[in-house]
Amino acid sequence: MPPASAATGHKPSRPRRGEGQWALGYREPLNKNEENKKNDDGLNVRRRIIDIYSKAGFDSIDPADLRGRFRWFGLYTQRAPGIDGGKTAVLEPEELDDRYFMLRVRIDGGQLSAAQLRAVAEVSTAYGRDTADITDRQNVQLHWVRIEDVPAIWERLEGVGLSTTEACGDTPRVIMGCPLAGIAEDEVIDASEQIRQVYDDHIGSPLFSNLPRKFKTAIAGCSVHCTNHEINDVAFVGVVGPDGQPGFDLFVGGGLSTNPMFAQRLGTFVRPDQVSEVWAGVCSIFRDYGYRRLRHRARIKFLVKDWGTEKFRELLEKEYLGYALPDGPEPTLDPGTRRDHIGVHRQRDGRFYVGFAPKVGRVSGTGLSRIADIAEAHGSDRVCTTADQKLIILDVTEDRVDSVVAALEAEDLEVRPSTFRRQTMACTGIEFCKLAIVETKAKGASLIEELERRLPDFPEPVTINLNGCPNSCARIQVADIGLKGQLVTDGEGNQVEGYQVHLGGGMGLNAAFGRKIRGLKTTADELPDYVERVLRRYLAKKEDGEAFATWVARAEDADLK
Template sequence: MTSTTTKPRPARAPKPEGQWKVDGLAPLNHDEQVKQEDPGIAVKQRVIDTYSKEGFSSIAPDDLYPRMKFVGMYTQRKQNLGGEHTGKDNSELHDEYFMMRIRFDGGQSSPERARVVGEISRDYARSTVDFTDRENIQLHWVRIEDAPAIWDKLATVGLDTLDACGDVPRVILGSPVAGVAADEIIDGQPAIDVIKNDYLPRDEFQNLPRKFKTSISGNARQDVTHEIQDLAFQGVVHPELGPGFQVFVGGGLSTNPMLARSLGVFVTLEQIPEVWAGVVGIFRDYGFRRLRNRARLKFLVAQWGPEKFRQVLQDEYLGFALPDGPDPAPNLIDRDHIGVHEQNDGRFYLGVKPTLGHMSGEQLIAVAEIAEKYGVTRIRHTPFKEVLFLDLEQEQIEPFSAELDALGLYTKPSEFRRGLLSCTGLEFCKLAHVTTKSRAIELADELEERFGDLDSPITISLNGCPNACARTQVSDIGLKGQAVSDADGNYVEGFQVHLGGTVGEGANFGRKLRGHKVLSSELTDYVVRVVGNYQDKRADGEIFRDWLLRADEEDLQ
């Protein structure tokens, strides 16, 4: 009898991840090849010189995808294409119109800026204005022929669309009340201005593995959702060094949600731009480029851990050690700025909420006119799709609020309308599976009709796809759009339900009930049922979020 032994196979070498400092610069997919062949931002001049003159059909494929993103433009979805078409090739899905995203770093606006954007919307974008949860404004129905005129008009008030999309540092979120809030720890806006004006234009930051999201806030409210950013600087007070910032890295939602990790350091206001450049440099040089669905910074942070990340940052990019620093005291609720708040100079700011952050161009022009009437020179956007008006005198608040209410900007929205977020959905987005905005408006109206208001904060988000643009996983009720089966076995629009997600103290992603899906046609009845169960079964003083965490499953079905 002979025995044979099988030699173990040698372990396969892992595939290269496309990390420039590890694997070299050779592009491992088409997107990386396109970015190396010609910078994305270079497409702007071709839009001006050629595409705006020769029309949509003249746009080269690699300029249409992906380079147009680098100048803040995505093709929008053809109208009346249902969710069953999602996932098909862009050439089948796209219309010959664009969504255009305008950057407002730190949410900084003014009556002049509001009027200009409103006029652009009215004249070139079928009067669409969508405030985003990244403090931007998005327009729809933009023709390539009109892009140069829009850019020229934006430039008259210091605005642009450059790097609003694409594999670049996106708009920098900042506290909308930086420099004026009575509860501010430190004003972070100067650092945003330095990064936007001095760092962003540099070529070294124009080819990242994927998008890169930053926030900088010195506000005690923690008003920029630092837990879900690639890089966040959040205000803290060091017991010896005074006010400054803690640094968080590796946050993000989408199909692999992760909360940002604290680096445990203390950074001064003056150091922020250098530290920002170092973290972006790590992402550029060590970020995964081979697979786009693993190309966000959060995957590198998950692999390295915050300790190694800090060491590499200090040793290879800064050249000095950062002192240890405290994490901010957690703030669970009251992160938005709705209503009247006192400033640090004795004046007041007023926060209002357009439903779902949607407005018409004419409404935005009217906002500018009302602001100027009352001498307001500073307007701000927020990550909760609010609009703030700064520097009001006390006697101005009541008449000013009345004029905004008449315009459809709610100064005292119900908790339902206040905490409601929605993405674009099937109306314009090529990734969406379901309609979101009209469902959300219907939902807000019905909840107010049934309950009036709620004596508890409540956040509800409707997302058309898994990408979580409306923060599905960190909402009290997060609704992720997908095709579901109805009673007859037909695939129809519906939502997967996430319950009890939150940022702040006890930050976590919402839980999913096993096998629980809701048809779009039954969505309003479902949310009404859950809110009704909360009102019937809560303990005294118990807020909706806490009840969700202990509620029986049958009360959540």
């Protein structure tokens, strides 16, 4: 007799291919990235950079190191100049590579002393053609770095306690934290010690230097949730526990890119002294059970989605911690609070912090040095980075606030910025990034200037995020207006730089991913006209007090085009 499947007309089901999960016995590499990591730990490339590549030059670099293990120390080759976005997905990696590098300096918790900021500035001016970008993960990115200069750069950075170790790669990347930790009047808990402990215990450890993909962490007790716990792989969020003592609520599985997912609560309460151990447990689950076959499915969010939080929590407690975590409360969210800490605000000790806005995070080494000068001249030794490409000077006495504000604004660093300066972010874009399709930084800056001219008194906190490719480094799906770079057809039938538009995304109490309207795209040249048009319609048609995202959810498609 034929098999039952043939008799019924159904094809026999095929067993699902192994996902390369180590804990299930699948240790053989299923793609080139996994093979590269098995051949040699990415952490080992540091010695080769110092001893071989920096001395023999770019042409001496092993391709497996150049496009793989270099990332374990924050190094990516830049995009070679003059390659248009239409060739991004067509050319081979070696055709896209420039002979210069982007170097990412990790700034865990966003905390910098004036001396550390000055060191970054000096590296930028001496070795990076005065480039510097503040990222939306609190790092600083430098460009035009030569391999010959990397050891000297490391020596300068490490001399003041900074590092590029695991700033990129399939590793635990920078630990995000509230820049106001320990000074905010309304914080739930100061998480500074927990960030330090996780860094000291685990960053640079071979135990976690071969993860399926990147692993992003946030640990904060900020009352406005400035680290955006909703979109991190693991997040510890400050709450007051059942016994009245502060601790953390645990979230896992957040991330954006081409398949966005919000992190999910495990429902546990984590004491401050447990954070490092619990972090290691979550990271170990990702290492051991994470999917390693397909790179686009190798983030922890896919594991959490497939398993559910109940199974994830059970495995964490039974197999990795050896004890049960108590149930805990949810964090308190506010739907309308801005998370960027911009402006002048009182600290708990009576002094003030001053948050200010460069345009789309783009500064310079010279500019960073000037910021360090301003801070020190006004009695401050602390400058912090935020998750929104902004900066903050801490510990300013009341009598010096006006002077700090004046000095910053003389450098075009606005303390009381327009909505557009304050709420617009942009990724690196095609200027330096090999994944990008369109330009973003200059376009974002010019968009700000144009909207300030056209809508000078625009009152609403509308976020505008520009991304050069689909990977959402600039968080397009959770912006009010998210702009995903792609090539589009203009009115004359030409392929030109443009953006697919996402509308009405956000985080917080009303978290949602932006709405995509069929066919809603704009060319880069027409972008200011489009944004002005949709914002004017919003002002004309919104109900009293209605947020942009709420209006988008009920608006007719015609009003959004």
